[in-house]
Amino acid sequence: KRRKSRERKMCSGGTLSILRSDSYADLSQYRDQHFRGTRYEQERLLRKSCTLYVGNLSFYTTEEQIHELFGKSGDVKKIIMGLDKVKKTACGFCFVEYYARGDAENAMRYINGTRLDDRIIRTDWDAGFKEGRQYGRGRSGGQVRDEYRQDYDAGRGGYGKTVQCQ
Amino acid sequence: EIGQPHKRRRTSEPSEIEERLESLICRVGEKSTSSLESNLEGLAGVLEADLPNYKSKILRILCTVARLLPEKLTIYTTLVGLLNARNYNFGGEFVEAMTRQLKECLKVNMYSEAEYLVRFLSDLVNCHVIAAPSMVAMFENFVSVTQEEDVPQVRCDWYVFAFLSSLPWVGKELYEKKDAEIDRLLSHTESYLKRRQKIHIPMLQVWTADKPHPQEEASRLYLLYTYLDCLWAQIQKLKKDRWQERHILRPYLAFDSILCEALQHNLPPFTPPPHTEDSAYPMPRVIFRMFDYTDDPEGPVMPGSHSVERFVIEENLHCIIKSHWKERKTCAAQLLSYPGNNKIPLNYHIVEVIFAELFQLPSPPHIEVMYTALLIELCKLQPGSLPQVLAQATEMLYMRLDTMNTTCIDRFINWFSHHLSNFQFRWSWEDWSDCLTQDLEKPKSKFVREVLEKCMRLSYHQRIIDIVPPSFSVLSPANPVCIYKYGEESNRSLPGYTVALCLTIAIKNKASNDEIFNILKDVPNPNQDDDDDEGFTFNPLKIEVFVQTLLHLAAKSFSHSFSALAKFHEIFKALAESDEGKLHVLRVVYEVWKNHPQMITVLVDKMIRTQIVDCAAVANWIFSSELAHDFTRFYVWEILHSTIRKMNKHVLKIHRELEETKERLARQHKRRDSDDDDDDDDRSSDREDGPLEEQIERLQEKVESAQSEQKNLFLVIFQRFIMLLTEHLVRCETGGIDIFTPWYKSCIERLQQIFLQHHQIIQQYMVTLENLLFTAELDHHILAVFQQFCALQA
Numbered sequence: 038k039r040r041k042s043r044e045r046k047m048c049s050g051g052t053l054s055i056l057r058s059d060s061y062a063d064l065s066q067y068r069d070q071h072f073r074g075t076r077y078e079q080e081r082l083l084r085k086s087c088t089l090y091v092g093n094l095s096f097y098t099t100e101e102q103i104h105e106l107f108g109k110s111g112d113v114k115k116i117i118m119g120l121d122k123v124k125k126t127a128c129g130f131c132f133v134e135y136y137a138r139g140d141a142e143n144a145m146r147y148i149n150g151t152r153l154d155d156r157i158i159r160t161d162w163d164a165g166f167k168e169g170r171q172y173g174r175g176r177s178g179g180q181v182r183d184e185y186r187q188d189y190d191a192g193r194g195g196y197g198k199t200v201q202c203q
Numbered sequence: 204e205i206g207q208p209h210k211r212r213r214t215s216e217p218s219e220i221e222e223r224l225e226s227l228i229c230r231v232g233e234k235s236t237s238s239l240e241s242n243l244e245g246l247a248g249v250l251e252a253d254l255p256n257y258k259s260k261i262l263r264i265l266c267t268v269a270r271l272l273p274e275k276l277t278i279y280t281t282l283v284g285l286l287n288a289r290n291y292n293f294g295g296e297f298v299e300a301m302t303r304q305l306k307e308c309l310k311v312n313m314y315s316e317a318e319y320l321v322r323f324l325s326d327l328v329n330c331h332v333i334a335a336p337s338m339v340a341m342f343e344n345f346v347s348v349t350q351e352e353d354v355p356q357v358r359c360d361w362y363v364f365a366f367l368s369s370l371p372w373v374g375k376e377l378y379e380k381k382d383a384e385i386d387r388l389l390s391h392t393e394s395y396l397k398r399r400q401k402i403h404i405p406m407l408q409v410w411t412a413d414k415p416h417p418q419e420e421a422s423r424l425y426l427l428y429t430y431l432d433c434l435w436a437q438i439q440k441l442k443k444d445r446w447q448e449r450h451i452l453r454p455y456l457a458f459d460s461i462l463c464e465a466l467q468h469n470l471p472p473f474t475p476p477p478h479t480e481d482s483a484y485p486m487p488r489v490i491f492r493m494f495d496y497t498d499d500p501e502g503p504v505m506p507g508s509h510s511v512e513r514f515v516i517e518e519n520l521h522c523i524i525k526s527h528w529k530e531r532k533t534c535a536a537q538l539l540s541y542p543g544n545n546k547i548p549l550n551y552h553i554v555e556v557i558f559a560e561l562f563q564l565p566s567p568p569h570i571e572v573m574y575t576a577l578l579i580e581l582c583k584l585q586p587g588s589l590p591q592v593l594a595q596a597t598e599m600l601y602m603r604l605d606t607m608n609t610t611c612i613d614r615f616i617n618w619f620s621h622h623l624s625n626f627q628f629r630w631s632w633e634d635w636s637d638c639l640t641q642d643l644e645k646p647k648s649k650f651v652r653e654v655l656e657k658c659m660r661l662s663y664h665q666r667i668i669d670i671v672p673p674s675f676s677v678l679s680p681a682n683p684v685c686i687y688k689y690g691e692e693s694n695r696s697l698p699g700y701t702v703a704l705c706l707t708i709a710i711k712n713k714a715s716n717d718e719i720f721n722i723l724k725d726v727p728n729p730n731q732d733d734d735d736d737e738g739f740t741f742n743p744l745k746i747e748v749f750v751q752t753l754l755h756l757a758a759k760s761f762s763h764s765f766s767a768l769a770k771f772h773e774i775f776k777a778l779a780e781s782d783e784g785k786l787h788v789l790r791v792v793y794e795v796w797k798n799h800p801q802m803i804t805v806l807v808d809k810m811i812r813t814q815i816v817d818c819a820a821v822a823n824w825i826f827s828s829e830l831a832h833d834f835t836r837f838y839v840w841e842i843l844h845s846t847i848r849k850m851n852k853h854v855l856k857i858h859r860e861l862e863e864t865k866e867r868l869a870r871q872h873k874r875r876d877s878d879d880d881d882d883d884d885d886r887s888s889d890r891e892d893g894p895l896e897e898q899i900e901r902l903q904e905k906v907e908s909a910q911s912e913q914k915n916l917f918l919v920i921f922q923r924f925i926m927l928l929t930e931h932l933v934r935c936e937t938g939g940i941d942i943f944t945p946w947y948k949s950c951i952e953r954l955q956q957i958f959l960q961h962h963q964i965i966q967q968y969m970v971t972l973e974n975l976l977f978t979a980e981l982d983h984h985i986l987a988v989f990q991q992f993c994a995l996q997a
Contacts, residue, residue, distance in 0.1 A: 147576040
């Protein structure tokens with residue numbers, strides 16, 4: 038068996054860099070500022086993670102819908118809905134954990150940037166769920182992006198919080 | 204902050220030069236301000252200059268592009284031709300390296316790569332690198348594989364295919380030099396194809412035929428040929444056309460004056476590696492076509508299905524997908540920039556090739572969701588033309604649902620619903636009103652129902668009601684609400700009603716498991732007059748009350764239900780200890796959630812993973828009379844295949860654990876042997892081994908028990924299929940009715956699907972299947988499925 042794998046390596050002689058390209062599954066530039074640990078440690082976890090952060094969800098998107106969509110790239114282990122810290126209602130993000138990293142990679146390649154509930158959703162690698170991370174970090178309880186945005190988004194509570202308070 | 208250590212960089216490090224060379228070589232042929240010919244000439248000059256220092260790297264890169272970028276075949280053969288003209292020795296070394304690479308690929312079962320290498324070598328004849336007679340000699344060795352005895356047919360198939368598929372590129376040149384030999388090879392090929400058995404074909408067809416022979420309609424071609432038969436027809440036509448082939452881009456023609464001055468090399472004699480037990484040849488494939496020249500009346504004419512152009516275009520498009528499947532935007536762009544854009548209806552070819560892959564049996568080359576994402580990217584890049592072609596394709600597939608293989612219909616349902624969810628579910632449903640007048644079991648109405656159900660899963664019930672015309676409400680999915688039998692006051696006379704009420708209150712008050720057990724003790728057992736002391740023999744009513752109540756309380760979301768399963772795991776395990784208990788739990792889950800198949804699916808999955816039920820129980824439940832009404836519904840088969848996959852993964856996982864532990868022991872032995880001293884304390888070294896050896900023994904047992912459970916699962920499934928199908932056949936025969944009902948077609952194709960989807964594992968059970976289940980006494984309709992499966996890798 039070992040001889041076969043050596044043969045395979047010899048034969049493939051490595052692949053070409055243009056065919057190695059896997060930009061959808063690469064780490065993004067984003068790093069969670071609240072991560073407890075070094076940047077190095079964080080990236081190590083991101084590179085072996087089976088968990089994805091999913092953003093730009095509608096407040097009305099359900100766990101069931103997320104399960105159906107993300108189930109297309111493999112067996113989903115767990116979904117944790119993002120909640121408004123105050124209201125404890127959905128606030129437009131979630132975590133999706135797979136049993137196998139390969140399945141999460143396929144989600145990054147084929148589900149990221151497509152639509153759920155008519156909205157283009159975004160997925161990114163997550164270092165792993167920890168209690169407390171299911172809550173929005175915005176001052177009003179939802180996500181930070183909903184604090185300051187100026188546009189009207191019917192699926193995300195209408196205007197941004199600062200606009201609403203004006 | 205501690206970051207990653209930085210690498211010291213020097214300019215012009217060897218690896219950087221290699222990267223540059225690789226980049227130069229890979230990029231040639233891409234969009235450029237200069238012509239392809241001048242780029243090739245320039246690159247040949249650069250490489251020639253680098254040969255003294257980087258020959259082995261250049262050799263390796265060129266061998267790699269030959270293997271991995273087949274869609275640019277003729278660009279690279281031209282490059283090699285130019286290099287050979289400038290440096291004869293390099294040409295010779297390249298040919299040798301390629302031959303070695305080909306042999307290695309065949310030895311490790313890399314047949315796609317081998318196919319591309321053979322094609323590359325044959326095109327090198329056109330570039331005056333390889334002498335035609337030596338190429339013919341290689342093909343003679345390929346075709347003589349068909350004379351080998353006791354080898355699988357798939358082996359001969361591959362070697363014949365490798366020969367035939369090179370002819371579009373090199374047929375003309377070889378025939379001009381060695382017509383008698385080529386004619387002989389073609390004649391041998393023809394007689395092989397005639398005597399080749401084709402029992403397995405029906406299993407792999409996307410569309411079934413009414414008659415057992417391949418048929419063609421006047422303007423529509425639903426070819427039932429294998430890939431090989433179709434290619435044979437194309438080569439015959441090519442020969443008739445005196446090997447004139449006009450589609451392939453041949454950059455070497457522009458360099459003819461230089462290349463014909465070059466000295467050629469002889470291919471070293473090549474003997475195909477012998478067949479071994481480890482050889483695993485590609486599965487036979489059936490050609491898939493949906494379009495012909497009538498489908499795009501405005502645009503360029505689509506090459507006929509027996510034309511070699513069709514073969515070349517399809518091959519190249521498949522290769523592009525194979526190269527760029529991870530990068531959907533790049534893949535879409537590369538497909539759309541396929542040369543010859545204005546001479547062929549490229550959008551039609553692309554859509555056809557994508558569906559060919561999506562519907563390929565047993566499995567698509569890539570994960571299904573990739574094709575959805577790819578088609579969306581293509582629609583974005585060609586918003587004025589591609590969506591229309593896609594709509595046309597969808598319409599055509601819909602019209603042929605009656606004869607479409609059930610597995611392919613599954614994939615069509617998944618693709619179409621997911622696609623629609625990206626386009627606000629916009630579709631001209633009224634165009635499909637014909638399905639409303641049909642019986643609900645007919646393929647078209649079934650298809651629409653399943654699509655709407657999947658669409659609902661990606662959105663919500665009211666949305667689906669809103670997007671279809673009112674006439675389609677009969678096909679709309681049920682509102683996915685839970686059915687709690689103890690919910691209404693009017694049901695208070697039901698046995699167990701009071702216990703259910705009690706249980707509800709207790710659970711809401713966060714009662715402990717012991718308290719729950721106590722409450723359940725009060726449930727009488729309809730099966731026996733007196734409970735035994737512990738009251739935990741199979742008591743269906745107890746299961747009913749508990750499971751109904753709990754699922755009802757946890758109905759709010761998947762997470763709620765999963766928490767409930769976890770919290771009351773102990774109780775579930777106790778109630779479902781026996782096989783009948785497991786079956787009954789599944790029955791109750793179905794009763795509660797029959798309006799919400801998605802919930803049933805995730806609950807069954809969780810219950811298997813937490814060992815509340817086992818895989819065999821799920822299989823038995825699926826074939827039980829309670830589920831007969833839903834037997835042909837898509838979700839049921841998703842559950843069964845998911846169950847089998849979990850079983851398979853479980854076996855693999857334990858097997859891996861065993862292998863890893865064995866390796867650890869081997870390493871330990873090696874360590875001890877290497878620092879060996881004469882006065883070794885034998886007892887202490889045994890003690891070190893002890894725990895590992897014990898672990899290995901335990902894991903060995905675990906593997907055997909898992910494998911036995913896996914085998915049992917398949918046997919249960921096959922047995923139940925046989926019972927069900929036999930019942931149907933007997934009933935039809937005694938009643939004098941036609942056996943080919945929609946139910947029967949669906950059922951027999953589901954049986955085929957089990958064989959195809961899990962063929963590698965089922966191969967292990969051939970003897971048992973032959974002797975125990977698929978015996979000669981079986982109805983020949985059922986036996987035929989087994990025989991087709993046997994023929995697949997024979």
